[in-house]
Amino acid sequence: MLKSLVQSALFSGLFLLHSVTYANPERIKLGMSVALSGPASHIGIQLKGGHQLYFDYANQHVLDDKMTLDLLVLDDGYEPNRTVDNTHYLLQHHKIHALIGNMGTPTTHAIKEILKRHQLPLLMPYTGANFLYQSPQFPTFALRASYLEEAEEQVKYLVEELGHKKIALFIQADEFGLTLEQSHRQALRDKGIEPVVIARFRRNTNDVARALTQILLTDTTAIAMIGTYEPLAAFINQAHRAGFRGTYTSVSFVSSTALFENIIIPAQVMVTEVLPNPTTCTGQICTLYRKLSKDKKRVISYPAFEGFVNAYIFIAALKHCDVKSFSTCIVPAIRKERETNPIIKALFKQQKSHTAYPVYRSYLKY
Template sequence: MLKLLVKTALISTLFTLAAQTTAEPKEHIKLGMSVALSGPASHIGQQLERGHELYFNYANQQQDAEQPHIQLIALDDGYEPSRAVDNTQYLIRHQRIDALIGNMGTPTTHAIKEILKRHQLPLLMPYTGATFLYQNPGFPIFKLRASYLDEAREQIRYLVDELGHTKIALFIQADEFGLTLEKSHRQALKDKGIEPVVIARFRRNTNDVAKALTQILTTQATAIAMIGTYEPLAAFINQAHRGGFRGTYTSVSFVSSTSLFSNIIVPAHVMVTEVLPDPHTCHGHICDLFRNLSKTHKQAMTHQSFEGFVNAYLFSQSLKHCDYTKLSACISTAMPHTLNTDLALRALLKQQQKSTAQRPVFRSYLKY
């Protein structure tokens, strides 16, 4: 009888301790981010980080004492896959993050996919439209962006249907990012019965575009779809103008239209597809809040900082539907619900929509 009482008391104590452990409030929600904070693509990563931080700081100030604060730990990978792998392992092992948010780049994201599978770590709103993320990647994921195929189709629709181009060249970064978009543009062109006149490549994180430019100038191309970061693409456009090219350019949202346009020093006609409306002119609660907070904190308003801000808003609103102690298992399924029910988000994504893609595709232009 005594043994039974002792055993019963021990079990009761264990259940009490387990309940206390489960009920213990979570002080911080830790989110990791691996982006380029240095190197040729640093402006993109810096703006993404600032946009996330802008909203998270605001959200933390609005929360009551019982709610955990959101902590963003952003690490620099220089847009290099090997550094993204190191960052991800550090964030998991030493920071014990709940999820990754806003990771930047196709090659860097592709490099960490096996780590994400092994740990079943959520990848939330990565700054890439890579195809493999839309094909059951094997880990929890939520994507806010249009796919790169959607962006490619919008560009080809613009070049072919609206401007009448049929001789289109591809200027492509030679890595996983370029390969993904080469396939997307080939498919979009094939849908119009067109093949690219030439595919010219350059090395990631360099401005070594002279060889690719020579390849394209020897063809009769009248338009060029470009895939890369803003520095080499701007260098290409500036050199192409000096070489006599006067056609049309397009690029995908990854490039950062703000940075690209500011680095072009020659007359050019460029269209960049975007995944969100222009933060300077859009309307509604999220746009107003972004502009007000950016002005208060004297931050530049770019598409990248706005995307980071929207990501952070969506994440914060989705927390209402999750148990904080089980966040990693819940958040990637809570976010689609928030996207479909949050009136501010729904209003934002319906503005100026110019495509029939599942996620909207918008446009930015440089014409002079």
């Protein structure tokens, strides 16, 4: 009979989200490094919560008595050096079998060599960084569309649908920004367009005044933005006060719900998303997510939903693997579930797309 013990503990900055114990179980330890503090914590807290929501449900209703699953979460504040420290700690002190749901491009890029050296699986990180789709030399599975695919959808919206040709880039000055700069440049170049100007701001700050001045000195009519919701909302609010009335886009990492809530002026914004709208989508995953969120009094959001879907797919794949073969088994098993599981396939078929991972949209309009 299943005997489940769900724990929440805080010890030296480490959150043990849940642990299921059985008589003689095989133990799988998952690690996660996300921002639980600092300006990007809104995303990290929801990602953690989404994973926890489904894992707790799975403990009670899905898992059998053959396996124990631990999820250990550390706060990196969306700073790469802390992600490196967290990863070393999780490997050395907790002997984790994989990372799941790690958040951010600069933070993920910083641990590439660790992942290669240990052949540590990186499962469904919260980033569409291009290097994850280009033979990364460590086991990985990306659930979401790439940032290039998100950039192409934004350029389609701005150029083909709205007719903009004077497009600026407002970019976080780090690996995340560089990845999206390359993706947007490529997508614009395919339409015969170059950015009017590229303006940058520092990660984890709202210091956007200089970048705004750079853009306002040009004839820009639309701005593709790359960053977290606080600096992007600050930029849009300040740009409106300065007289700019153009169109904005942003990628899914921003957390569209938080961005829209913090824009206090009329604005036209489109955010690309990697999952259907969790408040309106159909199918078993969507229905279960909304029910559990309501039962647990959790806010429904894209980041939390992504964490929930990550956990759902992981649990579905876990039946194909055991502890001994886990590092080589889990990525092919997740891929198999993504391609063949009818419930998961139904989630991603709610929009017609020429790619395996469709790109969706959220809007804020005048």
